[in-house]
Amino acid sequence: MTGEEIKSTLTSYNLQSWSKQRGLNPIPVVKGEGIYFWDDQGNRYTDMSSQLVNMNLGFGNKAIGDAIKKQVDQYCFISPSYGAESRAKLAKKIVELMPDNMGKVFFTNAGADANENAVKMARMFTGKNKIFSRYRSYHGSSFGAGNLTGEPRRYPLEPGIPGFVKFFDPYLYREAVCFESEEAATAYYIRKLEEQIQYEGPDSIAAIAMETVTGSNGVIIPPKGYMPGVRALCDQYGILMICDEVMTGWGRTGKLFGFENFDVKPDIVTFAKGVTCGYIPLGGCVVSKEIAAYFDDHLLSCGLTYSGHPLACAAGIACVEYYEEAHILDNVVAVGKVLGEKLEEMKTAHPSVGDVRYIGLFSAVELVKDKVTKEPLVPYGRDPEGVMGKIIGMLKEKGFMTYSHENMILIAPPLIITKEQLIEELAKLDEVLDNVDRKIS
Structure with missing residues (x-):
């Protein structure tokens, strides 16, 4: 099947979880390797949520x-x-x-x-x-x-x-x-x-x-x-x-x-x-x-x-x-330290970041409208204007793939990620947060 055929058939016959079904546009995935996967057009994406925080060892583990x-x-x-x-x-x-x-x-x-x-x-x-x-x-x-x-x-x-x-x-x-x-x-x-x-x-x-x-x-x-x-x-x-x-x-x-x-x-x-x-x-x-x-x-x-x-x-x-x-725990501790440091930098730099929480390679960025009042970027249990979806969409455009929940962005990459790969991806998040900052100012 072509990518378009995959999308058309899926949206016609498959109910996708946690979604309104109208307007869905699933990415046709044709290849996965390590922390990356590719669509039918050759675009590469980085899996920064380990899919649903389950693909700890990434794609293609022999x-x-x-x-x-x-x-x-x-x-x-x-x-x-x-x-x-x-x-x-x-x-x-x-x-x-x-x-x-x-x-x-x-x-x-x-x-x-x-x-x-x-x-x-x-x-x-x-x-x-x-x-x-x-x-x-x-x-x-x-x-x-x-x-x-x-x-x-x-x-x-x-x-x-x-x-x-x-x-x-x-x-x-x-x-x-x-x-x-x-x-x-x-x-x-x-x-x-x-x-x-x-x-x-x-x-x-x-x-x-x-x-x-x-x-x-x-x-x-x-x-x-x-x-x-x-x-x-x-x-x-x-x-x-x-x-x-x-x-x-x-x-x-x-x-x-x-x-x-x-x-x-x-x-x-x-x-x-x-x-x-x-x-x-x-x-x-x-x-x-x-x-x-x-x-x-x-x-x-x-x-x-x-x-x-x-x-x-x-x-x-x-x-x-x-x-x-493969001493995966050693990598989680070492790369997790870098993740924590970078997230703390973002917390200091961005008015939209109220808090960051992290342990190992498990982290969340909590977005707010105001750091002093801690008013969340979207109200609990609702996102009537699809604000978080738009932010995730901006990340997607940069090939940074993750998901949000409430006013949080989850960052939980595969445990095999290197420091260099992590730093490269977090730079994309940093850029998107600049955009969020401008929207709340």
């Missing part, structure tokens, strides 16, 4: 491709109840990479069903029904994960499933209170969370689920002591701690898993995205030894046709091994 081909030659699928070598090897490898309290993996197809099954297991294990999650969170768009989600993408699912309770994020930039330190902020947020636990009834709360670092909703990094503080509340009240590592897992923050930055051991960890870098869909939830032992004698009422799909697990083994053998 080790992953070869592993998939080898598994295809053996067999492509066998039911989850049968013994598949790739399934066994990946499960063992993942558990060994986890803290010493973790026991077993349940494989899923993606992050949303990983979070749904984590919630089911928490409810089965504790016998309680309520699940706490944060307002500025995204855990997936299927019905259960969408109820776990806090941001506006949950609205079409409402009225929702009983038992899902929301609490506030430690979002210091937008907090009405000015804290003297991160520790003071932590004390405040933990105290408010404990108060809400008391109001909801500790004996009814099965789990507190959190993105370890809030992802698309602004890369909100917990202040010092916050995660241990939540862990302590969970221990005190017999509540499970679920860490959603769908975005932050597999090296994104400079650690293999985001929670390693904060010195905590969760009870359940959900993952997806970077475990195969999108080469084949795969997700899962890792549960503690205690939870795993519970299901020795109690029915695990969870099941998926493609749980632990052999092709996906083969891709996962190759992917995880590549992280280790």
Whole structure:
């Protein structure tokens, strides 16, 4: 098919997610290599969001491709109840990479069903029904994960499933209170969370689920002591701690898993995205030894046709091994330092940049109309004039491909990006921000 035929056929027969369908103009992609991809006209684009923060190792990783081909030659699928070598090897490898309290993996197809099954297991294990999650969170768009989600993408699912309770994020930039330190902020947020636990009834709360670092909703990094503080509340009240590592897992923050930055051991960890870098869909939830032992004698009422799909697990083994053998974490730390420095420079230079937040190669630029009042460039949950879309369009014209959410621009390039490549791309962002500055002045 020509590029025009691809576009015409797609827009005629395919519903594209998170979009009004009229006027869509998808780029026909014909090639991908490393951090770049090309359209049918030969135009090159730089993937500065790792697609959907999942292609951590970029396009064309030979080790992953070869592993998939080898598994295809053996067999492509066998039911989850049968013994598949790739399934066994990946499960063992993942558990060994986890803290010493973790026991077993349940494989899923993606992050949303990983979070749904984590919630089911928490409810089965504790016998309680309520699940706490944060307002500025995204855990997936299927019905259960969408109820776990806090941001506006949950609205079409409402009225929702009983038992899902929301609490506030430690979002210091937008907090009405000015804290003297991160520790003071932590004390405040933990105290408010404990108060809400008391109001909801500790004996009814099965789990507190959190993105370890809030992802698309602004890369909100917990202040010092916050995660241990939540862990302590969970221990005190017999509540499970679920860490959603769908975005932050597999090296994104400079650690293999985001929670390693904060010195905590969760009870359940959900993952997806970077475990195969999108080469084949795969997700899962890792549960503690205690939870795993519970299901020795109690029915695990969870099941998926493609749980632990052999092709996906083969891709996962190759992917995880590549992280280790290519020293990807070292690159994330080194290049992430440059990313942070450059973003801080932009924050100082541009009136439209209210805040920048970054950890490893995971970052967000928060755009405002006024630095003093912190008025966001677009109102929460709405962008009636398509302002953010226009900004993303300006970046696209320069070949800088990413996405926005609310008044944030997400920057999360593949973990293989070099310092030189990063600097080249951030110069494009700098130019576009000059344009935004002029529009708000």
